[in-house]
Amino acid sequence: MVASQIESLSLIEIAQQTRAAALKLGGLSTDERNSALEAVAKALTLATPEIIAANQADLQTAESEHLAPALYSRLKLGESKLQAAIAGVRDVAKLPNPIGVSQIHRELDEGLILKRVTCPLGVLGIIFEARPEALIQITSLAIKSGNGVILKGGKEAINSCQILTRVITQALASTKVDPAAVQLLTTREEIKQLLELDQYIDLIIPRGSNSFVRYVQDNTRIPVLGHADGICHLYLDKGADLAKSIKITVDAKTHYPAACNAIETLLVHKDIAEEFLPQIAQALQAEGVELRGDEATRAIINAKATREHDWQTEYSDLILAIKIVDTVETAIAHINHYGSKHTDAIVTEDQQTADIFQNQVDAAGVYHNCSTRFADGFRYGFGAEVGISTQQMPPRGPVGLEGLVTYKYKLTGNGHIAATYTGINAKAYTHRDY
Incomplete structure (x- = not known):
């Protein structure tokens, strides 16, 4: 959903829409999510001239405002960089399905079966400066992993982000993926509000300058994945x-x-x-x-x-x-x-x-x-990356699909109760792995 469509909605309402769409997205089959990614790749390819033109408009504004050389370089989305990002969308589609993977399959006792199964995180909040291709990479990884995504690009990339989001959401409208799973914010004031939505957003991923990332880390209760410095x-x-x-x-x-x-x-x-x-x-x-x-x-x-x-x-x-x-x-x-x-x-x-x-x-x-x-998710064979994490706890380094899923424990019994396994005559667990 692009900016013009969400102006009448509060940020909380946008987040609620994204979470509802994410729940449906996580329930889609692998083929349905992969088909959506292919639709996005085709749409981006067809819209290449329009995307390049929008990026040129951003670059012209950046030149007039004397944008820092490093930021200008990251902002520039030439045709080769765009085609590489589109190839990344298709590479993500080829990756194994990260959802519903059984990590543990264990008999606790006869008829009492425990499974640990991967599932989406929920809703990702992505805040980035320049780097319009990051929007493509992160959105494709979010779709593949069954997560909704709320994107906030920098003002220097506003034209690029708006056209990319419009192309992507229009492509999703013809698939099983609810376009509301992908939202774009456009004003600086929305950053602070976004960082306060811990009830609706499960992970914040900032990509930008050292001071910008540190600001995000210091101003939210939502878990943050990223790095402030690249020394x-x-x-x-x-x-x-x-x-x-x-x-x-x-x-x-x-x-x-x-x-x-x-x-x-x-x-x-x-x-x-x-x-x-x-x-x-x-x-x-x-x-x-x-x-x-x-x-x-x-x-x-x-x-x-x-x-x-x-x-x-x-x-x-x-x-x-x-x-x-x-x-x-x-x-x-x-x-x-x-x-x-x-x-x-x-x-x-x-x-x-x-x-x-x-x-x-x-x-x-x-x-x-x-x-x-x-040190790059695409070069590591991740298809793309949502960012690079320098934290000690995993995920660490370039983060692809594995960093966008969590897991839940599913336990199935047949009238089993915990009291059976406590006390003097307690029954022993079998703890047998399949």
């Missing part, structure tokens, strides 16, 4: 291969510097610094990267001096802080102190050192000899 590290160990080091460093910093999985700090072992750093610096500077370094780094290459805040900053830009370290343990200590528990990587040919690094770095993703840019 990712790459450590080049003394056992690193030079060619791999250059290739991985350049990719992890420059492939998409505005992404939360781009590296912000490069740590280099002292034994290879004099040989590696000049060549890596040359490759990075050729891509327009501004280098900042500690005193030891600046004794080898030309770089601006780092300050304490550089180790704590997510630049989301072509800026990289560099530090020379004595040991892998020093690198790990630096990462665990300054990192955001997002994604960190090591380059080394020494498997024992790699194992130490991967076991001791506290992050959702810990990589060996590859770029941090692989």
Whole structure:
């Protein structure tokens, strides 16, 4: 349901509609939900010119308002990015059904059978800045997992979000999915109201700047899934291969510097610094990267001096802080102190050192000899992602369908009562798994 259709409704009424539609959605068959996703993919494909035009209007406004470069990059929805998002919708449809999966099937006693079965969370509240393709990804995952979704995009992406939501809900109208399962909010004032709807919304997923995510986390009783910072590290160990080091460093910093999985700090072992750093610096500077370094780094290459805040900053830009370290343990200590528990990587040919690094770095993703840019639900084969979580409790890392379902216990008996299993003559449970 797009903004023009819900202006006369209060936010509570919208949430009630979404919850009612979500209950029906969760009861649909896998084929019915997959058919709805295919209808959405076809509709988005047909509306591609209209979607691109709406995004161009947002970009023009962003330019006139001097939107930050990182946010502008996330806002831009070119045809290739849109087609990738549409492909993601179809990939989600191909994934196994996450609802109704039996996780436990256990006989407590003869005729008393316990099952633990997956079910939808209910209603998701998604608040995001820029990133119009996130609307497509999250909506497709919500439909597949049987959840309703209330979307709140940033004002910088209002035209993109409105056309995407209209196309999606119109496509759903021809399927078994009630279009009211997908709602779009358009005003900033609605964010605070949305965060107060703990009676109707089961999970909030914010995607945006550090300050924005922290605001959401601090102003709601609803569980929040997400991350505030993306301070990712790459450590080049003394056992690193030079060619791999250059290739991985350049990719992890420059492939998409505005992404939360781009590296912000490069740590280099002292034994290879004099040989590696000049060549890596040359490759990075050729891509327009501004280098900042500690005193030891600046004794080898030309770089601006780092300050304490550089180790704590997510630049989301072509800026990289560099530090020379004595040991892998020093690198790990630096990462665990300054990192955001997002994604960190090591380059080394020494498997024992790699194992130490991967076991001791506290992050959702810990990589060996590859770029941090692989931290992504689509690249993990999740079809898409609703976001990346850096919390300790699961789900952690890129979150796909498995993070959008919970479970319930179903117990079936035949007149069984608890008193039978208590007291002196208590009957024993069989606890036999099927």
